[in-house]
Amino acid sequence: MKLKLTLLLLLLWGCGGSSNTGNKEETQATNTPPVVEASDPMLNMGIGPVKSVTLGQLNQEMADQGKLVYETMCTACHKLDKKFIGPAPIGILERRSPEWIMNMILNPVEMTQNDPIAQQLLIEANGAPMANQNLTEEQARQVLEYFRTL
Amino acid sequence: MEQRFNNFAALLIMIGILSSCGSGGNQGSGALVSDAASQVYVPPGQHDEYYAFFSGGFSGQLTVHGLPSGRLLKTVPVFSVDAEKSYGFNEETKPLLNTSYGFIPWDDAHHPELSQTNGTPDGRWIFINGNNTPRVARIDLSLFETVEIIELPNSGGNHSSPFTTQNTEYVVAGTRFSIPVPQKDVAINSYKDNFRGALSFISVAPEGEMEIAFQILMPGYDYDLAHSGKGKSHGWMFFSSYNTEEEHTLLEVNASQKDKDFIAAINWKKAEEYIQQGNFEEMPSSYVVNRYDESTQMASSEKRTSVKILIPEKCPGLVYYLPTPKSPHGVDVDPTGEYIIGNGKLSSDMTVHSFTKMQAAIQNEAFETVIDGIPVLKYEEVMDGVLKQAGLGPLHTEFDNKGNAYTSFFISSEVVKWDPKTRTLLDRAPSYYSIGHLMIPGGDSMNPWGKYLVSLNKITKDRYLPTGPELAQSAQLYDISGDKMKLLLDFPTMGEPHYAQGIAASVIKDRQVKFFKLSENNHPYAAKSAGETRVERQGNTVHVYMTAIRSHFTPDNIEGIKVGDKVYLHITNLEQDWDVPHGFSVMGALNAELLIMPGQTETLTWEPQREGIVPFYCTDFCSALHQEMQGYIRVSAKNSDVALKWSLDE
Numbered sequence: 001m002k003l004k005l006t007l008l009l010l011l012l013w014g015c016g017g018s019s020n021t022g023n024k025e026e027t028q029a030t031n032t033p034p035v036v037e038a039s040d041p042m043l044n045m046g047i048g049p050v051k052s053v054t055l056g057q058l059n060q061e062m063a064d065q066g067k068l069v070y071e072t073m074c075t076a077c078h079k080l081d082k083k084f085i086g087p088a089p090i091g092i093l094e095r096r097s098p099e100w101i102m103n104m105i106l107n108p109v110e111m112t113q114n115d116p117i118a119q120q121l122l123i124e125a126n127g128a129p130m131a132n133q134n135l136t137e138e139q140a141r142q143v144l145e146y147f148r149t150l
Numbered sequence: 151m152e153q154r155f156n157n158f159a160a161l162l163i164m165i166g167i168l169s170s171c172g173s174g175g176n177q178g179s180g181a182l183v184s185d186a187a188s189q190v191y192v193p194p195g196q197h198d199e200y201y202a203f204f205s206g207g208f209s210g211q212l213t214v215h216g217l218p219s220g221r222l223l224k225t226v227p228v229f230s231v232d233a234e235k236s237y238g239f240n241e242e243t244k245p246l247l248n249t250s251y252g253f254i255p256w257d258d259a260h261h262p263e264l265s266q267t268n269g270t271p272d273g274r275w276i277f278i279n280g281n282n283t284p285r286v287a288r289i290d291l292s293l294f295e296t297v298e299i300i301e302l303p304n305s306g307g308n309h310s311s312p313f314t315t316q317n318t319e320y321v322v323a324g325t326r327f328s329i330p331v332p333q334k335d336v337a338i339n340s341y342k343d344n345f346r347g348a349l350s351f352i353s354v355a356p357e358g359e360m361e362i363a364f365q366i367l368m369p370g371y372d373y374d375l376a377h378s379g380k381g382k383s384h385g386w387m388f389f390s391s392y393n394t395e396e397e398h399t400l401l402e403v404n405a406s407q408k409d410k411d412f413i414a415a416i417n418w419k420k421a422e423e424y425i426q427q428g429n430f431e432e433m434p435s436s437y438v439v440n441r442y443d444e445s446t447q448m449a450s451s452e453k454r455t456s457v458k459i460l461i462p463e464k465c466p467g468l469v470y471y472l473p474t475p476k477s478p479h480g481v482d483v484d485p486t487g488e489y490i491i492g493n494g495k496l497s498s499d500m501t502v503h504s505f506t507k508m509q510a511a512i513q514n515e516a517f518e519t520v521i522d523g524i525p526v527l528k529y530e531e532v533m534d535g536v537l538k539q540a541g542l543g544p545l546h547t548e549f550d551n552k553g554n555a556y557t558s559f560f561i562s563s564e565v566v567k568w569d570p571k572t573r574t575l576l577d578r579a580p581s582y583y584s585i586g587h588l589m590i591p592g593g594d595s596m597n598p599w600g601k602y603l604v605s606l607n608k609i610t611k612d613r614y615l616p617t618g619p620e621l622a623q624s625a626q627l628y629d630i631s632g633d634k635m636k637l638l639l640d641f642p643t644m645g646e647p648h649y650a651q652g653i654a655a656s657v658i659k660d661r662q663v664k665f666f667k668l669s670e671n672n673h674p675y676a677a678k679s680a681g682e683t684r685v686e687r688q689g690n691t692v693h694v695y696m697t698a699i700r701s702h703f704t705p706d707n708i709e710g711i712k713v714g715d716k717v718y719l720h721i722t723n724l725e726q727d728w729d730v731p732h733g734f735s736v737m738g739a740l741n742a743e744l745l746i747m748p749g750q751t752e753t754l755t756w757e758p759q760r761e762g763i764v765p766f767y768c769t770d771f772c773s774a775l776h777q778e779m780q781g782y783i784r785v786s787a788k789n790s791d792v793a794l795k796w797s798l799d800e
Contacts, residue, residue: 072668076680076699076724084799085702127774131700133726134665 041096047115048103049137055098058148066139066146073133074143080150085128087121090150098144105140108132186638189629190218197659200591200652202604203262203276204625206230207646210257212278212289217591217602217652218627220641228287228296229257229280233742237296240744241718241753242673243442248451249283249301250436258282260648261311261375265354269316269380269485269596273657275358277312277321284308286323288358292663297442300360303435303457304331304348304367310376312352316384316596320363320418323350324373324389328396331367332433341398345370348459349389351418359441364425364458366416366469369522370396372405373414375480375546380596381487383505385419388490392477405477406496410529412471413481413492415508424465430458447666447673447751463523470512471521473529474501480546480587484555485596489534489570493544493557500544500557502570504534537573540566545586546649548593550600550630556593558585558605565605565628567635579635581626583609590630591652599654603628603635606647613640623647664728666749673751675720680704685796692717694796698732698746699724700773702798703766706781710794713758713787719744719766722751733769736783743769758785 045051070078070089077085092101096117104111104118108130111118122129135143192198198216201223206213210230214223231238231247238247238255247253257280264271276289284305288298302308306327314321328345330336336344346367353363371391379386394411397404424430435457442449462469474492478501482491490508492501510516511531518526541559544566548556555570563584567577585605592598605628610621622642629636668678677683677695683704686693692715697704703721711717721734725748735743736756744752758764768779786792 071681072679073724073726076697076702076704129700129773131725131727131730133724135726 041100041117043097044100044115044117045097046100046103046107046118047110048107050099050102050106050140053098053102053141053144055148059145060149062142062145063149064146066142066144069135069139070143070146073135073139077128077131086125086130089147092147092150101144101147102137102140104130105133105135105143106137186629186636190220190627190639192216192219192221197655199655200599200602201655201658202589202591202650202652203264204606204643204647204650205259205262205278206644207260207623207648208258209645210259210280211645212259212262212276213644213647214294215641215643216655217604218638220625220627220639222644224294225644226289226294226296228278228289229254229259229285229299231255231742234745236742236744236752236754239742239754241755242448242751243296245449245451246296246299246440246442248438248440249285250303250438250453251283254283256282257285259287259645260309261313262649262651263312263314263321264651264653265318266314266316266595267318269384271592271595271651271653271657272318273653273661274318276651277314279308279311279323281308281326284323284325286312286321286352286360288354288360290358291658292661293444295442297444298358298360299440300352300362301437301439302348302350302362303437303454304329304333304365304433304459305350310349310373310389313376313378313387313594314354315378315387315418316380318354320351320353320387321360322376322378322387322389323352324376325349326372326374328370328372332435338398341370342396345396345398347371347373347391349373349414349416351387351421361439362437362454362457364421364430364460366421366460366462368414368462368469369394369524371412372401374478377481377483377594379483379487379490379505380485383483383487383490385417386505387416387418388472388481388483389414389416390474390478390481390492392479392495408476410473410475411477412526413474413478413490413503414524415470415472415490417468420465420468421460424460424468425458429465430460432456433459445670445672447671447676461523466523467512469524470508471524471526472503472508472532473518473526474503475499479544482547482549482555482594484553484570485549485551485598487596491547491555491557491570493546495543495545495560498539498542498544500537500540500547500568500573502534502536502573503532507534508532535573537568537570537575540568540575541578546588548588548590548603549598550590550593551598552600554600556588556590556603556630556635558588560584560586560608565603565635567630577634579628579637581605581607582613582624582640583607583611587647587649589650589652591654593652599652601629601631602652603630604650604652606643606650608646610642614642625650664748665726665730666747668722668724668726668749671722671749671751673720673722675718675753676722676751677720678722679724680798683796685710685794687794690715692794694719696721697724698722698734698768698779700730701768701775701779703734703768703779703781704798705796706798707784707800708781708796709784709786710792711758711783711785712790712792713761713785715758717756717758719754719756720751721746721754723748725749730772731770732772732779734766735769736766737764745770758783761785761787
């Protein structure tokens, strides 16, 4: 019986061919090569759409917008001054690169799967995932600017 | 013994797979079986090619299956409450089930009908009728949720409904049971004097809102089914009728006396002219229109107090009768709009009327007689031909994209394929058992997808593992792409499915709402961030503004609630991602759970009965810490002075 099953599997395999396209999103998520852990976390850009952020002079208007976004979308799990469900954002710019922060906001599922820092944070939070609140890249940038004022 | 059987089965499957690997293998019986399996097999993670929408019959709901797999994808609650989705239990959806009689938690849903543009299903909405307390519902297919239900006055049972015109100008609702219009207390045996049949035309606005545009007051027959003209016959709607004998008892015998009953042909463009001219009666009526507002995420119920009535006697050219043997059930119009097919339920023949001939007969006033101002066209003048003795008990006909018709025969339990133009019988296939409706995706439109046919069978008997006295309903899938119909699959359906509709998945699947944006949530009791959460008391009414996100409620400790309070628990799901609903339930609540989609606010009403501590929790597994997503409410005595207090992590 076992032999027949193996044979069956082989046959099924052989039938696959070009029709076996699978779920594209899923393949992308699992095929992303793991990021090599950087010794300095400030050099880790994270995984996601944000490749490079230049921080100029503080833009207060942008920061004010970011405060509004943060208060609506993030405060269920993040308190400013202490770890709540997730870490407190105070001082985050001394711990993480701006790119990493934005990628964590914009792409949390992939980050917690493949980014070593995010993986560690997920474990520290006992598996409570960072929710993807579907911020736009502009909103994530505003939140980052707000974090600079803290 | 079992082991031997398993070995044998494995061998059979292997042979099947081997033969399906080949491109042009032989078509022996073994190969045919495996061929069927591969045709309905949708590999893990892949999608079906079609959505199919099945009426839930006496369940009152609509089920969504994928074709060709037959997999059940969703049950959309429509006319019946659904505790799983809190439909009819939460404050937001209760008004959808309101009627002029009050809140009704059930109905009997028969015929789903997709909205159309240019005679083609467009995937915006699907309509379905409530048969018992006459209503029509509209389901938004970007949400797969019921968003509107309209009640029909002057109707005794909404069966010939809700068939659409080719641009969804109207969906119709003809009464199956004639009644006095307006209602009055009369002797039942005064039927012939007092009973009338109302045919309602419900206008559908560009955004979907339904209103009753007008009703046509017809003789007191039973109006059974309908389908609209299309293409050349656009502007007409056809209703089948039985009981033209106008009997009120033992219809089984008494309503089967005449050789021919009628298909009513309604010129609705003419009706619009009469309405425009003011040639109608405004009849006081009481009915409701219930709509769900996506912005406030709440339904409301509005009363209507009158309806416009057209009387055929006063509206020449509005209605004609086409004599049709014999108690015709389905009336089906082919994709060209030329052939109007009467499925003569008590006859073995299929009557094919010609729209062109009908027009000529009207022109030439070829009338047999006139009934209540409605000319009865001469049968010989409108009938184009008859498919004779094709089977027993023809009920419904759908069409493919090659000019073929497919008719269900209930008594002889089969699908018959034929050519409506030449009335030639082409093929027949048995159904298991006793087919009622049948469905080809787009098969009642101008552009059918002619690949599959589904038969919706009335009797299940031995088709599945038995489940006590009540069995699952039985649907069957046929491949109709070749000359011969091929049975591919049995699959169970919910309730008694009457009609179904199908549409290519590509029309709908990319238009799905994945979550509700918090910024667009205008629910009056939403708490759109943890900072907005609070508890407010007004007398013995308490409003709790609570939020949910993986994996906690804010607040999760509430004190100061008292026995005898009426507590409204407004829960906003703060998630902004697809497929992260949260559930919410309270011990001892006399209703149901809430199931709150991301960005949505829902309200559970709870009237605490006993002092003590009442837990609540999230019912929908949301994360690794789902089991921790819980909270407590302290309930104190009616006269207690425990202060109102709410908190999280204090």
